[in-house]
Amino acid sequence: MAAASWRFEAIGTAWEVVTDAPLPAAARDAVQTVIDAFDREWSRFRADSVVSALAVEGGSVPAPADAAPMLDAFAALGAATGGAVNPLVGASLDALGYDAAYSLRDDGQRPAPSDWRERLTWRDGTLSLSGPAMIDVGALGKGRLVDLVLDVVAAARPGDIVVDAGGDLAVRGRPHRIGLEHPFDPRRAIGVWEVADAALCASAVNRRSWPSATGATLHHVLDARTGQPVRTYAATWAVAADAMTADAIATALFFEGGSRLAHEWGAEWVRMTTDGAVEWSPGCGADLFLGADSVER
Incomplete structure (x- = not known):
């Protein structure tokens, strides 16, 4: 029996899901729901996302389900690389032109906050930023x-x-x-x-x-x-x-x-x-x- 392929676009990239038989419509809808929810929480390219809201003033929000596994991994990545990997690198990417508008306008280098472990916390079901900063989970998201x-x-x-x-x-x-x-x-x-x-x-x-x-x-x-x-x-x-x-x-x-x-x-x-x-x-x-x-x- 030939495999079934489902192709679609999401989060700025091409997806393909290959299965033994076509996915039921309900399963496709469930996949889209999972992707949309993740995007609403973690996309720095969406003005209505959780991370975009935190970037304005900081503050605290109920932690998305993926906050702990992803940010725990970021902590290990940062420790292993001497701080080269950091989830508050969003403003650094923006400064080089990889921003929400895809301006590709280079405004110069901007190091990410080296004290991100103090600024960003995720515990007791709460995700908090002590001040404005753009979270970017592109390293593993x-x-x-x-x-x-x-x-x-x-x-x-x-x-x-x-x-x-x-x-x-x-x-x-x-x-x-x-x-x-x-x-x-x-x-x-x-x-x-x-x-x-x-x-x-x-x-x-x-x-x-x-x-x-x-x-x-x-x-x-x-x-x-x-x-x-x-x-x-x-x-x-x-x-x-x-x-x-x-x-x-x-x-x-x-x-x-x-x-x-x-x-x-x-x-x-x-x-x-x-x-x-x-x-x-x-x-x-x-x-x-x-x-x-x-x-x-």
């Missing part, structure tokens, strides 16, 4: 949403499932071979990775990139300590048991300490430097097309 959608789909249509949100994907059932797109040439792959009952997430500096006034290329992967785009690595890929973990590790791998956190969290990974060298984790299951400048880390 799409992976979290993939996991939520997967739960809805699996409840409605058990069996072989793929949930793919613009290249961040989760697989249940039979294995799938996923190509690792070359960050400098989307017509090529640097390898393939067979994924089964796991998630694969990727991040690359060629996605969501734009020129600055000086002609330099800007992109969405920032070092929160400086507000500047990262320049050492061009692309990362991570495989973990769930998509939020894989997404978080894919972000952490742009920084010193990311590979150590991947080991602690049981994730495998591949990354490419901006000069084209490929690195990978010990025991990595990816089938890589390697050159002489590639090395296991």
